[in-house]
Amino acid sequence: MKAVQLNAQWDPKPDFKLGSKDIDKKLTYLGSKVWRHPKVEVVEKGKPEIGPEDVLVEVQACGICGSDVHMAQADKDGYIWYPGLTAFPAVLGHEFSGKVVKAGKKALNKRTNKPYEIGEPVCAEEMFWCGTCRPCCDGYPNHCEALQEIGFSIDGAYTKYVRVPAKYCWSLETLRKLYGDEKLFLAGSLVEPTSVAYNAVIERAGGIRPGDNVLILGGGPIGLAACAVLRRAGASHVIISEPSASRAELARKLGATETVDPTKEDMPGKVLEITGGMGAELILEATGLPTVVWPDVERVIWEGRTLNATVAIVARADAKIPLTGEVFQVRRANIVGSQGHSGHGTFPRVISAMAAGMDMTPMITKKISLDEVAENLKMLQTDRKECKITVTKFD
Structure with a gap:
């Protein structure tokens, strides 16, 4: 399957010091001080395998975020603009929605408290928190000490299928009545930035x-x-x-x-x-x-x-x-x-507000295919006419 991947060179600035959670030549919490000469390309990837607590999501919509633009954007010395957690190469894309096409036996749907059924429309949190470190246990999963971020440090959703642990997924079924089948996924892709x-x-x-x-x-x-x-x-x-x-x-x-x-x-x-x-x-x-x-x-x-x-x-x-x-x-x-969006019921409250009429879909001003992602990432570095550009074609 096709995927839009970003690669860059690990070339730390002189003032950079490896942090306790950084991994030399692989992962850092200070991306703009380390990664140089970003390159975005379409690559071929295998269909992900899932575990017992995972779901496989067929992506229906994935928005371009300013973070994607800044990861692909270099300053005068070639360093990426984005200052946060990054590990390359990684498939970009984290503002996504889709439908469950495969589910592990222990993958529970929070809407029903039962195992996920095939076809359930979902979106997912971008921040993958562990749930056992001190910040997580204190109720601050956005600041997890073992944090991974889909589309930043692990492969994201600029591709047809993405593997997601079920605990980060949220059902979009309540949006169906107001938005219909097609617009449901556009609305669902906006849950993350709205959160x-x-x-x-x-x-x-x-x-x-x-x-x-x-x-x-x-x-x-x-x-x-x-x-x-x-x-x-x-x-x-x-x-x-x-x-x-x-x-x-x-x-x-x-x-x-x-x-x-x-x-x-x-x-x-x-x-x-x-x-x-x-x-x-x-x-x-x-x-x-x-x-x-x-x-x-x-x-x-x-x-x-x-x-x-x-x-x-x-x-x-x-x-x-x-x-x-x-x-x-x-x-x-x-x-x-303020960092991120997880915890304190943020995702379900945003979905509930959307289902009650808070329509965010006017933000989507352009729809593109996977093959058009790179050129639009470049365009957004200097041209702000479009607001939210969303990938809706993945083949």
């Missing part, structure tokens, strides 16, 4: 009270998903700062009440005007450009009348944040980091 947004704004940032104001920086899929989640949670103003007109328009469709173009408008001033001088209780940093956006974040907090604002950082970036401690001390503001 990343949900984890950031609800779990890590602590959520909001109905009537609160929120500010989202960046109209990529995570920022757009946050618009939908926060509007559904009862935010009064859902303001998104995004220079792309097409993405700003999409944000409005998904729940944003106001949009600001930070390249043409005074973004903090506009936010204060919209909110009557209050600012925002929750700010989501989803741009990955901290040196660019952080001064504006601090202005919203400093000049706004809202105390106890929380800034949730969800975008991955190497650059350091230019932080002014005085702003956060005086305004009693908080910063939280």
Whole structure:
């Protein structure tokens, strides 16, 4: 079967030190400091074999994530942009849905608490946590000490069939009534990125009270998903700062009440005007450009009348944040980091919200085949007209 695989050279930067969980010449938690000269190619792979607790999923839809783009993107010295957990070569693709075509005898479906039946529509968590280390037992599987990530450190879903341990799978059957057979899988492929947004704004940032104001920086899929989640949670103003007109328009469709173009408008001033001088209780940093956006974040907090604002950082970036401690001390503001999407019932809650009408499928603006993945990964490095490009043809 065809698969889209990324390879790169292990060539650590001088300041890189092998961490306790890194594997020399194979796996690192600091990808942008190690992997050089990424190359994406279509290769032939054998159909995966499954164990008693696994399911074999025939992939029906798999979205391109910004992480995929940044793993395939090199800086001026040839190092990949993506700063996180990586082990190459690996088949890319982690935002996927499909149907179970084979199931191990101990592969239980959480929807029924019975063994999986053939044909069940599913999506899967991207983070494969062990369940026995201290972070997992403390309820923080996103920070598992034995973490593996599908499409990053183990083979992912830019291919026809993928093996997934059943404990990471979630049924999509409840989506069938609203979305129909075909759209069900498109919606299912958006559960993972929407869960990343949900984890950031609800779990890590602590959520909001109905009537609160929120500010989202960046109209990529995570920022757009946050618009939908926060509007559904009862935010009064859902303001998104995004220079792309097409993405700003999409944000409005998904729940944003106001949009600001930070390249043409005074973004903090506009936010204060919209909110009557209050600012925002929750700010989501989803741009990955901290040196660019952080001064504006601090202005919203400093000049706004809202105390106890929380800034949730969800975008991955190497650059350091230019932080002014005085702003956060005086305004009693908080910063939280957010990684991943697992735990605390995030996936089933997102699926439930989708089944109740939170339709994320407008994010999908282009459908492609496996053979078109490489060219679209390159295109997305410089062209942001498309929002979510999704693979729907796998032969």
